[in-house]
Amino acid sequence: MHEHPLDLIAALADGSLSDEAEARSLIETCHQCRDEYLAQTEVIAWLATAPAVEMTDLEKATLHRDLWTELRSQAAKRSATPWWQRLSYVAAGLFVIVGLVGVLNSGVLGGGGEAAATTTAAGAQAFDEAPTEEVPFVAQGSDDGESAPEMATETTAAATATTDATAGEDSLSLPFEELADEARARQNDRVVAESAEPDFEQCLSRVGLDDHVVVDQIDFDQTYLLVMRRDPEAERVVTFVVLPACEIVYVG
């Protein structure tokens, strides 16, 4: 049974063969091959009549505008990276710190006097090397100046959190300032728990925050409620209340 090299016929039809001799001979001797070749060339010629597709100038301008709007929006959201993600970076750094402190104090690698400098550097390095999913957009011009300072603040705050953690504290602590910024940046009145949580309500009442609502709940070493004034026109102050002690631990 004669096998027809279909790819050879197709290549002859679209002119992509460097040496057409074999293909030409084939279509001269094989009727079916010639029929296939003619069909292929007819389709190629027909498709060539399709007009070029281009965006209009308006569509291009709209595309650029919408694209940069979306990128700025995503950058603003990334400046409020989930607290647990940043916390995981801090925790990773502190694990390194704790581990190195243990090793150094055991005298394996040398005097303890070097421990502080070494662990601080290790902690900072671990934080810096923490993987980031996306690169935050930093505009070259001034038209996106708002996002750049926010990200600088984020980096500074996170570094501060790391530094604070290595400054002698034995346990992890929440980055309150960053979490407060996050809660404000979300600009919503998302209520995690209202009257459905009598414990929360009672606690808020006890600490004089009756006019507040819970906008977030963080379960860390303890449970932290982030509360804000119910009135959307009020100053957007975020208060951290820890449970079960029901004490205000941070206001920012």
Place this chain on the structure above:
Amino acid sequence: MTVPGNEAELLTRVVSGDREAFDAVMRNHQDRVFSVCLRILGDREKALDATQDTFLTVFRKAGQFQGRSAVGTWIYRIAVNTCYDQLRRAQRRPSEPLADHVDPSDPTAEEEMASAALRPEIEAALAQLPRDFRNAVVLSDLEGMSLPEVAEVLGVPVGTVKSRVFRGRRLLAKHLGNQNDQ
């Protein structure tokens, strides 16, 4: 404003947030990306959305470009996958008929018909092809990509592309033959 540097260099600058470099990449490829999306999706608005999504992905993933292909090939692969994602979300055939309200005697009708995908008969014929055949034919015969480039964009071997292009054209030839008989 012309931004100097080859495209791989431009992508490196995009990673560091260089807006001008990203604008340059977009200018170089936006028309072709849009064309590919329009020919796959068959709808101008969807193609514009897919074009935007494509460049959002390009921006986010610029740091992952490893230089194993041309930047354009990499971008068009993203475009094709973006269109596939859109089709999956829509769960419908990629082409739609022209709007019923288009009146050929209306002076604006020509513009509206031009805003539709392709020539209607070509669009209709392509819409009848199986997706794999259609995309191979679109990229090869309408976008003018070489077979190795089509293979790279579609993520399949060159031999597979050759087969799909051949069979896609063959089916289109049947469609043409049926039209000529009418």
